[in-house]
Amino acid sequence: MLAVGQRILKSARHTEKLSHELLGVLHPSRPKSFPLFSRLISTASVQKQRNGEAAAHNLQNVTVVGLGLMGAGIAQVAAQNSFHVTVVDEQDEYLQRGMVMIRKSLDRITKKKFPNEPKGAEKFIDDTLSKVTISRNILKSVEDADLVIEAITENIEAKQTLFRTLDEIAPPKTIFASNTSSFSVTELAKVTERQDRFGGLHFFNPVPLMSLVEVVRIQETSAATFNALFQFSKELGKSPVACNDTPGFIVNRLLVPYMMEAVRMLERGEATSSDIDKAMKLGAGYPMGPFELLDYVGLDTTKYIIDGWHEIYPGNPLFYPSETLNKLVEDGHFGRKTGVGFYRYKTANGK
Ligand code: CAA
Ligand code: NAD
Numbered sequence: 001m002l003a004v005g006q007r008i009l010k011s012a013r014h015t016e017k018l019s020h021e022l023l024g025v026l027h028p029s030r031p032k033s034f035p036l037f038s039r040l041i042s043t044a045s046v047q048k049q050r051n052g053e054a055a056a057h058n059l060q061n062v063t064v065v066g067l068g069l070m071g072a073g074i075a076q077v078a079a080q081n082s083f084h085v086t087v088v089d090e091q092d093e094y095l096q097r098g099m100v101m102i103r104k105s106l107d108r109i110t111k112k113k114f115p116n117e118p119k120g121a122e123k124f125i126d127d128t129l130s131k132v133t134i135s136r137n138i139l140k141s142v143e144d145a146d147l148v149i150e151a152i153t154e155n156i157e158a159k160q161t162l163f164r165t166l167d168e169i170a171p172p173k174t175i176f177a178s179n180t181s182s183f184s185v186t187e188l189a190k191v192t193e194r195q196d197r198f199g200g201l202h203f204f205n206p207v208p209l210m211s212l213v214e215v216v217r218i219q220e221t222s223a224a225t226f227n228a229l230f231q232f233s234k235e236l237g238k239s240p241v242a243c244n245d246t247p248g249f250i251v252n253r254l255l256v257p258y259m260m261e262a263v264r265m266l267e268r269g270e271a272t273s274s275d276i277d278k279a280m281k282l283g284a285g286y287p288m289g290p291f292e293l294l295d296y297v298g299l300d301t302t303k304y305i306i307d308g309w310h311e312i313y314p315g316n317p318l319f320y321p322s323e324t325l326n327k328l329v330e331d332g333h334f335g336r337k338t339g340v341g342f343y344r345y346k347t348a349n350g351k
Helices: 002-013 016-026 036-052 069-080 093-111 118-130 155-167 185-189 223-235 253-269 273-284 290-297 299-312 323-330
Strands: 061-065 084-088 132-135 147-150 175-178 198-203 210-216 240-246
Touching: 002 016, 061 069, 069 084, 069 118, 069 198, 069 240, 093 132, 118 132, 132 147, 147 155, 155 175, 155 185, 155 273, 175 185, 175 223, 198 223, 210 223, 210 253, 223 240, 253 273, 253 290, 253 299, 253 323, 273 290, 290 299, 299 323
Parallel strands: 061 084, 061 147, 084 132, 147 175, 175 198, 210 240
Antiparallel strands: 198 210
């Protein structure tokens, strides 16, 4: 067994170049030659803390595949809670965008957490970022992973292809979890030889703020795996609930048909999108109206969810696709992340 520092060094080497390039973005005031040894010192001290916690599982190294809206949030909360996190995406540009999202979210959190303590804020951000290793090499990124959380685009073939590859390269100890919003976790697990070490970990957007995690157990998930995933969610400061592998689990089975009915209401000309949003916020106490939420979740993701369900249950009117949604996605308007959705935003990903 290699020492933690050696292990981190080993996994960090192949990503070092990219990490250094990204550090210019993450720490604008810091020279690009951020010394690797300071990362090693900080991760070693974290290791001691975790050992002292007598965790009910052996999860320490977490790999998050897909550094989009959700992957960035998941990686951030895992790093904030002292896990060693490796993040993987298909292109450097996506990794950079994801790390910028993490940095911005950490800035918002520290503003509240350390209002008059700039040094405390800086340390919190540095400590968190020092636990994140960036990678484009899927092979290397899982070689020492205890847990892989898949958070790639909501496409079942892409997810199955990824899990098939991961199953071949990850060590036997590695637990796999999908953050899928809508697909059957059983169908994802089927392509692997480790269905007992497979489950769903469904986080909510924005991950740093939303407390819920739906922990999805398929028939084959072992008790040890389920308990590890449940405990892991708690160690991220979340409140997990156990879910069966049903379409949309709990929240999305209710939330997605609600959002789609709002779109149909708009299509029928019964009210404007801003009045529907206003009504649901003021009349039902929701923090966002359905159109604000659709833009926030991503219109692409919502379309993939509804298309997937419609294919399986073509007769269920709750899952009927919408021409309005399809047209927006076809035109590349995915909501906040592209700057245009049902509303227009000043900047992509911004307000
Ligand atoms: N990271 C860190 N902090 C953040 C943040 C982020 N990503 N986003 C917002 N914040 C902070 C802000 O800085 C702000 O802090 P202060 O109170 O110190 O000012 C605070 O949160 C409130 O933010 P805002 O003032 O910008 O806006 P808000 O009051 O509307 O709150 C919200 C934002 C928490 C997102 C709230 O609107 C909300 O709860 N919306 C509903 C979200 C929701 O329903 N999510 C589930 C989507 S469905 C899903 O995720 C499942 C799926 O599979 C599709
Ligand atoms: P996103 O489009 O913001 O991010 C997806 C990321 O995955 C992109 O950066 C993309 O480059 C990357 N990717 C795609 N294929 C990949 C591959 N083969 N290998 C590595 N990276 C790959 O999407 P998102 O909103 O973060 O959603 C990710 C997952 O989380 C989906 O399954 C979605 O249904 C689920 N989810 C989304 C939300 C939400 O509110 N958006 C909430 C809960 C769960």
